[in-house]
Amino acid sequence: MSHDIARRSDDGGSWKELPKVKLQRMNRRALTLGALAVSGALALTACGSDDTSGGSGGTNTAAAPDTSNIKCDDAKGQLLANGSSAQANAIQTWIKAYTAACKGVQINYKAEGSGAGVTAFLQGQTAFAGSDSALKPDELTESAKVCKDSQAIDLPMVGGPIAVGYNVPGVDKLVLDAKTLAEIFNNKITTWNDPKIEKLNPDAKLPDTKIQAFHRSDESGTTDNLTKYLKAAAPDAWPYEPGKAWEPKGGQSAQGSSGVAQQVKQTSGSISYMELSYAKDGIKTVAIDTGASAPVEANVDNATKAIADAKVVGKGKDLALELNYATKAEGAYPITLVTYEIVCEKGNKAETLPAVKSFLGYAASEEGQATLKDQGYAPIPAEINAKVRETIAALS
């Protein structure tokens, strides 16, 4: 009887454990296989993510900036910078052109976000910071520490339209104004054929599907600018305080500009906001009815016009801008982001000062600003840009 059972469990095979040695050997083989499979998967995903950001990455190489006018002066050494990811592509293009001309300089811009960039700058870790918003008063006070009793200043360097992208089958053109936008993002307007949208788009065939409004789940300068616009242009419909974090409850969200762009692409009946360079491959952009004679399209020229309508609110050499979000100027696209480079007015470190001046000088030059357009960024209008150049030349 017992013999019988023993035989049975032997024959069962599955009952008995595999001999240990064999196990280990197979284990190793499987590990190799596994490593192969995983690296394969990684390679695949790498391609996949390239695809989504292909446009913005591709334009980096497409633009062949004119480098003949770059003045290297006696700039050399390593320049560390940290900050906004919104301007990262612009900075990378400048770095590429600049370091090709000035061999002695290495520039390392880490796009960790405006908050991290400002913190690193105020701790004296970096030569300049990139930021989506101008320094706050307490940050200005704090900057005296790294700037040797001088102050940090904001230099507007890169502008960009924030496109309102949508994906509604059969609707190729869509016009919205601040009030309808606010109500859509506030979940007050919930279907595409709402009378308020129909009124602005008499010719469009609007479906009766639900509106899927996406916002950013992470904190972002993009959200900051959109909510500032909504608050300024439609204060009644937008009761929330503008800020980097999305305040209204409800609605759907995704991480990063690429995340929301992906969702708009995937989801029929969706709408969201993103930097212009992400609004492509099936995402159409909304033209904004600002009260000007015609609805304004989201493009770089219109964004530059809006920045031209801004006023300088920084004190002294500080060129912090205050955009006029309720602008009615012809062709001025009101939802526009201005990003700054933050440096010390005086008291920059002696070893990095020449490189900072020469690099930022190139960025603000005509050639530097000319590279922006191809990447979906808006150049800073001439009048403000002239002041920026003047200020950079006087940095010490």
Added chain:
Amino acid sequence: MDISPSTTAPPPPQDAQPKPISHKAAARGATRPGDRVFLGLSRGSGILLLLIMAAIAAFLTYRASIVLSKNEGNFLTTFEWDANAIPPYFGIAVLAFGTIVSSIIAMVIAVPIAVGIALFITHYAPRKLSGPIAYVVDLLAAVPSIVYGLWGALFLVPHLTGLFSWLDQFFGWTGVFEWQGGAPRSLLTVGILLAIMILPIITNVSREVFRQAPQMHQEAALALGATRWEVIRMSVLPFGRSGIISASMLGLGRALGETMAVATVLSPSFLINASILDPGGGTFAQNIASKFSEATEQGRDALIASGLVLFVITLLVNGAARAIIARRKEYSGANA
């Protein structure tokens, strides 16, 4: 000073000085330099671990206490995260809800499947199949979490629409499975993704425990005429129960702390929704990942405070698991 050669001949009795030492040494066993060095090293490692844990806890508590004293909202009940504002206004209610619900969903899905896979590998699969299956499961553990996140966002989410509308149609009346028709990026989606991510760890630990189930018990059960399922039920599962629990707790730990995959897939929002198909809730780790890069110093401290809560929740979960395992020690084959 000749203490070291204590293992050689016992010291001459007339020498009074070394006598107590050699006595002690004999009681402790041999103390050669190697022993002392190793004792020091291992004791040092043990103390270092405690120091590191204490340092982490002290750091988190210190940073959290700075911002908590300024918080205008109620840290435990406020449904908002406005930590960069002055004064800050934030609370963890929604994060705690989302973290716990998504982990529970993950456990409900993953534990039965993992136990099933483990039993199949140890007791059902033919020898040729059990090996490869075990390795494929191991492979799941080697995939980085951001890859799970990308897969989830690009593949899983678009393919869940069918499941969501089916759940809404037949179980919508419960309120838990009501669906407004948004993109399927809710706590259920996260739960499903987390379930896949914690599957390997639960499977592996359970498998090892089931493998140790005493052969004698199983043969005895067979001798009594038990079928294979009855053998498993009577001798393998009771033996492995504490192992399954500790495996599940390991998995739960990963589910609670998972960051990038959740941040990529979830559509977080600062409200609590009875339905697990509609957006509602975030998780601690996801919230930290999302808010960190643009946070001011104060906002970062608030995120650290939320991290402290996650730390405490994890401690509680681990403590509970240990308590359960300790009570079931009589069965325990796994050294949990």
